[in-house]
Amino acid sequence: MALKYKTIPVTQFAQNCTLLWCTDTMQAALIDPGGDVHRLLEAVKNEHLTLSKVLLTHAHIDHIGGTATLTQTSGLPIEGPHLDDKFWIDSLPQQSQMFGFAKVDTFEPNRWLDDGDTVTVGNETLKVLHCPGHTPGHIVFYHEPSATAWVGDVLFRGSIGRTDFPKGDLPTLLASIKQKLLPLGDDIRFVPGHGPESTFGEERRTNQFVRG
Template identity: 80%
Template sequence: MKYKTIPVTPFAQNCSLVWCTETQQAALVDPGGDIDRLLGAIKQEGVTLSKILLTHAHIDHAGGTATLTESSGLPVEGPHKEDEFWIDALPQQSQMFGFPQVGTFTPNRWLNDGDQVQVGNETLDVLHCPGHTPGHVVFYHADSAIAWVGDVLFRGSIGRTDFPKGDHPTLIASIKEKLFPLGDEIRFVPGHGPESTFGEERRSNPFVRG
């Protein structure tokens, strides 16, 4: 599996184009906006977009989803159903944060802990990691030792928990009980900022160290 990170929206959210090198089938993880930029990256890589994967439903991660699905009919997988209220609130989120007006959508498949999603011949494991939002999920590709963690964990920081239904102890538990046991060597793409590894964050991140 290969991937390309494409920062989108004024929040510099890390949308990822991930694809299977055998089939050239691809998915967009968290297409928050800037659709033309995303479509340009797909064309540049010569891959075929087959689905959208969502870690959670905040506007900077999910804001481009309705536009993409309306024009293409692409299926949407994720997040967990506990984030449905965030999807319903996308129009209000766009007004609140000064984003272009966006529509709502219904995922073709809500994801639960232990589920798997396919991108071509590649399999991603799904981990339900609430705390930042109640329905937040993480996508983990074991063969590549990489995870797309949305806003659960960042290099040197963690996700905010002051949004509706956020919960700090739950977020810490998600990181320590779901992510860190995958192994210190696992690299992760956060929702914002540079990549890191779980080992580096376990050792040095002041929010989760110890």
């Protein structure tokens, strides 16, 4: 398999940032660099990779808090999330105060993503699924050859994303899970925004929020 990844929990929220790379080209991306940028760059260096872009599932601060720091000096392109999360990026200073982060700068993604788009990491292609509910602009990255998805805060092992933040909506979130994610297949492994990995099949069988 030409795609490898490493999960790096960051900040006090233990948010799962993923270092993802193509083994053919050694080009890499960071999915949801929420903070602790020095640790993320150290991981890139240790794997002897060339960091080429930042990919964002949604715009809550624990997932994007390190983005501006990463990109201001390097010029790395930012892809994602969906445009409907722009209001969350614009409110990063307020999010910083609300959640006890140091001041975080706003930024403008180079490319907003929508359902059906694709992104590339080296020679590898990931499909984009728009999965609103936790936030209106939440997206999921799906790598079909390895049967792996990066789902941000849509779905967790044994749980689902919160919907009590502005513009969150429980019926919309459940529809995203049941109509976009579970149909991909029981064998799909997913990396959530927090906590351990699971499979869609395991959640279909055991997760009280989505089974049946």
